[in-house]
Amino acid sequence: MTAPTTRAPDPARGLPGPGEGPLRTGTPGELLRTHTAPDGGELTLRVLDPDADLDVLHAWVSRPWARFWGLGGLTRSALRDLYAHVGSLPTHHAFLVRWDAEPVALLQTYEPAHDPVADAYVVRPGDVGAHFLLGGRGPRGTRLWDALGPLVVGFCLDDPRADRVxxxxxxxxxxxxxxxxxxxFEVAAPVRVGDKDALLAFLTRERARPLLDAAAAAVRR
Incomplete structure (x- = not known):
């Protein structure tokens, strides 16, 4: 993940100030969204709790397949402090997704105008930045992204002001x-974000319509 920062946007471009963008959040552990999974199970999305969820977080970021997350070398204490800091920011938020109470994914959303990615492209009002770490496999025999896709995209675009992930x-x-x-998602271009060589991509509300329709059918809350 890219280290979160806050910065002042260019007011001439009509970008929101810190915490004024189309992001949802809440208090640590708060339930924000519940979906019915394709297998009939339950998917939940809660605000990350840096204390209660620390065991899950540390286990995930320490695994070899999570090397691109860039946090594998952190101690438990440092990881907890990092996510407590993320939780204190008005522009960056973290969430834990569970499938039938089992943790499966970490989602982070952010306001691109207040993040290093703003140096890599022209931010538009309605942009929602997202990072996603898949930590679990979900129930056997299920197509994980048939369930997680509508949940994640539906949550990112939940605010009607949100227009693009x-x-x-x-x-x-x-x-x-x-x-x-x-x-x-449509790939835009290779870019440099902080100290990372990245591939920039966008998903507009229009292109996300099938996922949003699936989310509307699955959502319980």
Whole structure:
């Protein structure tokens, strides 16, 4: 993940100030969204709790397949402090997704105008930045992204002011590239974000319509 920052946007471009963008959040552990999974199970999205969720977080970021997340070398204490800091920002938020109470994914959203990615492209009002770490496999025999796609995209575009999801995975992260294409993202260009060579991609509300329709059918809350 890219280290979060806050910065002042160019007012001439009509970009929102810190915390004024189309992002949802809440208090640590708060339930924000519940979906019915394709297998009939329950998917939930809650605000990350840096204390209660620390065991899950540390186990995930320490695994070899999470190397692109860039936090594998952190101690438990440092990881907890990092996510407590993220939770204190008005522009960056973190959430834990569970499938039938089992943790499966970490989602982070952010306001691109207040993030290093703003140096890599022209931010538009309505842009929602997202990072995604897949930590679990979900129940056997299920197509994980048939469930997670509508949940994640539906949540990112939940605010009617949100018009486009922005992602920038590492250029070497082939799994993330395949996942974003499966969800309908369009690749824009290779860019430099902080100290990372990344692949910039966008998913507009219009292109996300099938996922949003699936989310509307699955949502319980």
């Amino acid at each position: 922005v992602v920038e995975p590492d250029t070497a992260n082939d799994r993330a590239h395949a996942r974003m294409r499966t969800l309908g």
